[in-house]
Amino acid sequence: MNYIGSKFSILDFIDETINDFVKPKNNNLVLCDIFSGTGTVGKYFKKKGYTIISNDIEYYSYITAKHFIENNSDIDFKKLKDNGISDVFKYLNELEGKQGFIYNNYSLAGTKGKEFERQYFSDSNALKIDAIRMCIQDWYEKKLLEENEYCFLIASLIESADKVANTASVYEAFLKKLKKSAEKDLILEPIEILKTNNVNSNKVYNKDCNELIKEISGDILYMDPPYNTRKYDTNYHMLETIALYDEPEIKGKTGVRCETSKKSKYCIKKEAAQAFEELIKNANFKYIMLSYNDEGIIPIEEIKRIMSKYGKYKCYGRKHRRFKADKNRDYIKDFTIEYIHCLEKDLDKNKEVE
Numbered sequence: 001m002n003y004i005g006s007k008f009s010i011l012d013f014i015d016e017t018i019n020d021f022v023k024p025k026n027n028n029l030v031l032c033d034i035f036s037g038t039g040t041v042g043k044y045f046k047k048k049g050y051t052i053i054s055n056d057i058e059y060y061s062y063i064t065a066k067h068f069i070e071n072n073s074d075i076d077f078k079k080l081k082d083n084g085i086s087d088v089f090k091y092l093n094e095l096e097g098k099q100g101f102i103y104n105n106y107s108l109a110g111t112k113g114k115e116f117e118r119q120y121f122s123d124s125n126a127l128k129i130d131a132i133r134m135c136i137q138d139w140y141e142k143k144l145l146e147e148n149e150y151c152f153l154i155a156s157l158i159e160s161a162d163k164v165a166n167t168a169s170v171y172e173a174f175l176k177k178l179k180k181s182a183e184k185d186l187i188l189e190p191i192e193i194l195k196t197n198n199v200n201s202n203k204v205y206n207k208d209c210n211e212l213i214k215e216i217s218g219d220i221l222y223m224d225p226p227y228n229t230r231k232y233d234t235n236y237h238m239l240e241t242i243a244l245y246d247e248p249e250i251k252g253k254t255g256v257r258c259e260t261s262k263k264s265k266y267c268i269k270k271e272a273a274q275a276f277e278e279l280i281k282n283a284n285f286k287y288i289m290l291s292y293n294d295e296g297i298i299p300i301e302e303i304k305r306i307m308s309k310y311g312k313y314k315c316y317g318r319k320h321r322r323f324k325a326d327k328n329r330d331y332i333k334d335f336t337i338e339y340i341h342c343l344e345k346d347l348d349k350n351k352e353v354e
Helices: 008-021 040-047 059-070 085-093 101-106 123-141 147-163 237-244 269-282 300-308
Strands: 030-033 051-055 203-205 218-223 285-293 311-321 335-345
Touching (some): 008 285, 008 335, 040 051, 040 059, 059 203, 059 237, 101 237, 123 147, 147 237, 285 300
Parallel strands (some): 030 051, 030 218
Antiparallel strands (some): 285 335, 311 335
16 A cells, blocks of 8 residues: 555664664564554564554554454454355455445546546446445444454455555545556455464554553554644545445545544644653653654654653664655655654653653
């Protein structure tokens, strides 16, 4: 999935930084990915044997992480007449399309003649998304799916739908004409299951990070907050609606969700630094690591000042090709500097810091 701020391309940098700064003797550590997004960092370190705590305020991120982080073994769908993964996916792929919320609001045929005509998906793919999503929900409400199976199917649908979305990369806008990948038929494909022996140890949350931090503890807190005023609830509103399937009130040409309660303080220049310090202060983690590039709304010197209050600070940097959501837009520069700000927090002294 194309995702703003995804750390897939710098996972080696994050790993190297942990090895240099933390110097772990083994991988029997608890790592919290508190702004998980697509769960890239959590998945990577789960594979390495870490125990993972994952969190994101967006529900589509939560449901995806719920699968990747908490599902640790094969999924068998025992309540669906002993059908295995291949049979379940075959059944869902063969469903006849249905007119539902996605078709009626985000396809050209479904919005024809309405105030705003939208084309986030081809007509046939929108019908298919609705049919699959309705079926999954029906199974779940009839208790034919366990929660882990439900998350697996919804996460698979999110990723499969994203592959045929008619957007440049994000869902802030749709393209006027169907691009080649959007013309392809949606095929629901099962996403990866990350098997581990840490059964019941990994945990996923869907909370405000500054509230959650008061409830959890571990060894390494990894932070990848929004860098700027770009709002994830707008950029990925379609994935949120597919995940929740709650028929929300929508608005405008792009059909974004009307809810505004999820706006992150980390996207507000006047509030980001204060929110960041509160998170650091309340964190019961020995090592804290912040990914943040040189274009972030919190100045680098301010990050250093805040983190240095609470213990030993060190910063690592690497040149990184910037994410470009709009290929036709002129960007000031092609590269940014990706920094990982590190803190070895002084937990023993429990310092009172103004």
